[in-house]
Amino acid sequence: xxxxxxxxxxxxxxxxxxxxxxxxxxxxxxxxxxxxxxxxxxxxxxxxxxxxxxxxxxxxxxxxxxxxxxxxxxxxxxxxxxxxxxxxxxxxxxxxxxxxxxxxxxxxxxxxxxxxxxxxxxxxxxxxxxxxxxxxxxxxxxxxxxxxxxxxxxxxxxxxxxxxxxxxxxxxxxxxxxxxxxxxxxxxxxxxxxxxxxxxxxxxxxxxxxxxxxxxxxxxxxxxxxxxxxxxxxxxxxxxxxxxxxxxxxxxxxxxxxxxxxxxxxxxxxxxxxxxxxxxxxxxxxxxxxxxxxxxxxxxxxxxxxxxxxxxxxxxxxxxxxxxxxxxxxxxxxxxxxxxxxxxxxxxxxxxxxxxxxxx
Numbered sequence: 001x002x003x004x005x006x007x008x009x010x011x012x013x014x015x016x017x018x019x020x021x022x023x024x025x026x027x028x029x030x031x032x033x034x035x036x037x038x039x040x041x042x043x044x045x046x047x048x049x050x051x052x053x054x055x056x057x058x059x060x061x062x063x064x065x066x067x068x069x070x071x072x073x074x075x076x077x078x079x080x081x082x083x084x085x086x087x088x089x090x091x092x093x094x095x096x097x098x099x100x101x102x103x104x105x106x107x108x109x110x111x112x113x114x115x116x117x118x119x120x121x122x123x124x125x126x127x128x129x130x131x132x133x134x135x136x137x138x139x140x141x142x143x144x145x146x147x148x149x150x151x152x153x154x155x156x157x158x159x160x161x162x163x164x165x166x167x168x169x170x171x172x173x174x175x176x177x178x179x180x181x182x183x184x185x186x187x188x189x190x191x192x193x194x195x196x197x198x199x200x201x202x203x204x205x206x207x208x209x210x211x212x213x214x215x216x217x218x219x220x221x222x223x224x225x226x227x228x229x230x231x232x233x234x235x236x237x238x239x240x241x242x243x244x245x246x247x248x249x250x251x252x253x254x255x256x257x258x259x260x261x262x263x264x265x266x267x268x269x270x271x272x273x274x275x276x277x278x279x280x281x282x283x284x285x286x287x288x289x290x291x292x293x294x295x296x297x298x299x300x301x302x303x304x305x306x307x308x309x310x311x312x313x314x315x316x317x318x319x320x321x322x323x324x325x326x327x328x329x330x331x332x333x334x335x336x337x338x339x340x341x342x343x344x345x346x347x348x349x350x351x352x353x354x355x356x357x358x359x360x
Contacts, residue, residue: 092255135279
């Protein structure tokens with residue numbers, strides 16, 4: 001959404017198309033339309049091919065988000081929009097996350113799938129006009145593996161919020177994420193099994209698991225004393241209003257973690273693993289607490305939860321870190337430079353597409 005806002009603010013008409021389900025996404029569509037975006041849905045387009053065959057005004061650029069979307073739609077887009085610049089937004093390098101999962105689990109099928117994904121993402125980065133990564137380490141990795149690719153580092157865009165509840169109005173620890181994503185399932189299972197008992201030995205600190213698509217193995221964690229499974233929340237920001245700290249005990253993954261950026265932006269200090277901190281530029285003890293062993297992680301959770309002075313210092317430092325590193329002004333300059341680098345024309349006004357308002 002923030003990337004779409006940046007493109008809109010640079011003068012582009014931005015359309016949103018969900019390749020997995022082109023049905024009307026309901027409230028999501030209303031949100032996007034209120035912000036000036038066009039939402040491409042059935043019956044105006046039943047597929048991406050259908051849309052590209054009938055759109056009145058050709059696109060200057062098409063951004064394909066995530067490797068499976070790139071792999072499944074690249075040939076269609078190239079054939080039906082030959083003049084559009086293709087931008088591959090990786091979200092994270094899937095192959096890197098999958099390789100780490102395979103190393104942790106020892107699963108041969110995951111390792112084979114990771115090797116296939118590596119080939120897809122490297123080839124996609126080289127074939128597209130521009131590629132976006134969200135972590136510096138991923139930019140460096142692609143520079144080595146795909147030297148012909150034009151790779152831009154565009155971290156999550158988020159300005160801090162200064163007025164949020166303080167230390168005394170909060171309690172407990174929280175993990176937030178979507179549980180269709182394997183690293184998040186592994187993280188909460190790891191926390192409840194290996195870290196939560198050690199935390200509770202220090203103090204009765206409850207742990208909330210927040211987010212959609214929790215499988216049965218995550219739902220079952222609610223049977224553990226001091227653990228609650230909250231499920232889906234309509235507004236992510238609201239989930240951060242009550243917990244005193246957030247945790248990110250990820251053992252594998254890639255990219256930078258939106259859950260961490262958002263927590264810091266809302267003044268909620270974070271205890272996180274090295275994998276979760278990777279590529280973000282965080283400094284242990286200065287703007288977050290980074291721990292990998294369960295005992296050290298538990299000690300950090302208990303200390304941060306109980307020490308108001310430490311909590312306030314990291315809360316303030318987290319907001320300052322987000323303001324300096326993830327603010328909109330810097331991100332806008334990155335996007336403009338990326339577009340300049342691939343020869344995208346400047347736009348000074350939104351352009352109509354000739355179909356009913358709000359429905360391209």
